[in-house]
Amino acid sequence: MVTNLAFNNSISEEPCLYREDVYDINKLDNRHEFKGIIGRCSRIYEVFRTVQKVADSDSTIIINGETGTGKGLIAKAIHQSSYRKGKPFVQINCGAIPENLLESELFGHVKGAFTGATTSRPGKFEVAEGGTIFLDEIGDMSPELQVKLLRVLEEREFERVGGSNTINVDVRVIAATHRNLEKEVKKGNFREDLFYRLYVIPITIPSLRERKSDISLLVSHFMKCFSKNKNKDVAEISDDAMAIMMGYSWPGNVRELKNLVERLVVLKGQGKIISCDLPEKIKGEAVCGKMPGMEISKEGVCFNTAVSEFEKSLIFQSLEKTKWVKNEAAKLLHLKRTTLVEKIKRYDLQNHST
Numbered sequence: 339m340v341t342n343l344a345f346n347n348s349i350s351e352e353p354c355l356y357r358e359d360v361y362d363i364n365k366l367d368n369r370h371e372f373k374g375i376i377g378r379c380s381r382i383y384e385v386f387r388t389v390q391k392v393a394d395s396d397s398t399i400i401i402n403g404e405t406g407t408g409k410g411l412i413a414k415a416i417h418q419s420s421y422r423k424g425k426p427f428v429q430i431n432c433g434a435i436p437e438n439l440l441e442s443e444l445f446g447h448v449k450g451a452f453t454g455a456t457t458s459r460p461g462k463f464e465v466a467e468g469g470t471i472f473l474d475e476i477g478d479m480s481p482e483l484q485v486k487l488l489r490v491l492e493e494r495e496f497e498r499v500g501g502s503n504t505i506n507v508d509v510r511v512i513a514a515t516h517r518n519l520e521k522e523v524k525k526g527n528f529r530e531d532l533f534y535r536l537y538v539i540p541i542t543i544p545s546l547r548e549r550k551s552d553i554s555l556l557v558s559h560f561m562k563c564f565s566k567n568k569n570k571d572v573a574e575i576s577d578d579a580m581a582i583m584m585g586y587s588w589p590g591n592v593r594e595l596k597n598l599v600e601r602l603v604v605l606k607g608q609g610k611i612i613s614c615d616l617p618e619k620i621k622g623e624a625v626c627g628k629m630p631g632m633e634i635s636k637e638g639v640c641f642n643t644a645v646s647e648f649e650k651s652l653i654f655q656s657l658e659k660t661k662w663v664k665n666e667a668a669k670l671l672h673l674k675r676t677t678l679v680e681k682i683k684r685y686d687l688q689n690h691s692t
């Protein structure tokens with residue numbers, strides 16, 4: 339029975355490995371980009387900061403976030419920021435490989451271990467020697483394999499399937515899941531001991547709904563990228579089209595937005611994207627008058643957080659529309675300037691485009 343699954347978010351820093359220069363967040367402010375990851379909202383900056391702090395620590399990391407939020411990108415960024423960056427980064431999707439094959443994919447097998455094993459083969463852990471292994475969708479792993487993984491995490495050793503030689507590896511483990519592992523533990527689907535072993539450093543990537551202020555930045559970024567890659571010339575989007583995109587709930591997160599922008603750029607070819615160009619699904623949500631982030635999932639929503647996020651999104655939009663002239667932004671929202679300023683402070687909203 340799990341009694342207390344509160345995560346320990348504190349990170350033990352190793353002074354000898356801590357590099358003040360790479361921890362300078364102001365360097366990120368200028369580009370809104372960190373190792374290919376685009377973002378400017380405070381929660382994404384917090385993720386960037388954590389990545390830089392923990393990169394060299396060798397501690398096990400678990401990345402949590404909805405599908406398409408960028409868990410894979412963050413895992414790569416951790417590897418690239420660490421002293422292991424010259425060594426392999428090996429990725430395996432534990433949910434996509436049939437259960438009976440996953441063990442040999444991870445740990446390798448010896449010749450004759452099973453039908454079809456005509457030669458010995460190293461697994462991903464051996465291939466990743468000296469580097470990082472990224473275990474994606476770890477919540478989908480079977481209980482039998484969870485035991486074996488626990489041993490690797492604790493002892494850094496294992497045997498190939500069918501083999502008796504113990505193999506030692508020096509590999510950093512990063513895992514990711516879209517599931518709530520705490521709940522999976524309570525349901526008995528995920529081992530409690532493995533859960534605690536994995537949750538050394540948890541990193542949670544917020545959904546796009548929770549960071550609306552990143553939407554316009556991501557749209558511009560992808561418009562530029564796809565215009566260049568596809569030899570098109572679409573560099574602008576109208577205010578009303580952007581407003582519709584800001585109001586959409588993005589269940590597929592950044593992946594969904596990226597794919598949509600690709601489609602819009604390819605179909606439009608040149609000029610400005612306008613609201614008519616947007617798919618009905620996205621316009622439909624806006625027409626229904628749903629507020630951003632107001633989709634209530636089976637688990638429910640935290641009312642106070644949802645209201646704050648909506649307030650923050652409105653304030654951010656008004657500031658962006660008025661190029662951060664607070665008097666004008668306050669007028670757009672029918673607020674007193676002092677009230678607006680107080681809210682900007684409270685939500686720590688910053689103008690990163692200056």
Ligand SMILES: Nc1ncnc2c1ncn2[C@@H]1O[C@H](COP(=O)(O)OP(=O)(O)OP(=O)(O)O)[C@@H](O)[C@H]1O
Nearest residue numbers: 374375376404405406407408409410411516592593
């Ligand atoms: N902040 C971001 N900046 C730029 N591109 C991003 C960002 N977040 C995600 N992407 C892009 O969106 C797509 C999905 O990202 P990624 O595969 O890392 O998500 P994920 O959380 O691992 O998704 P899944 O749970 O489905 O595996 C990729 O093409 C990635 O490059």
Ligand SMILES: [Mg+2]
Nearest residue numbers: 406409410474
């Ligand atoms: Mg992924």
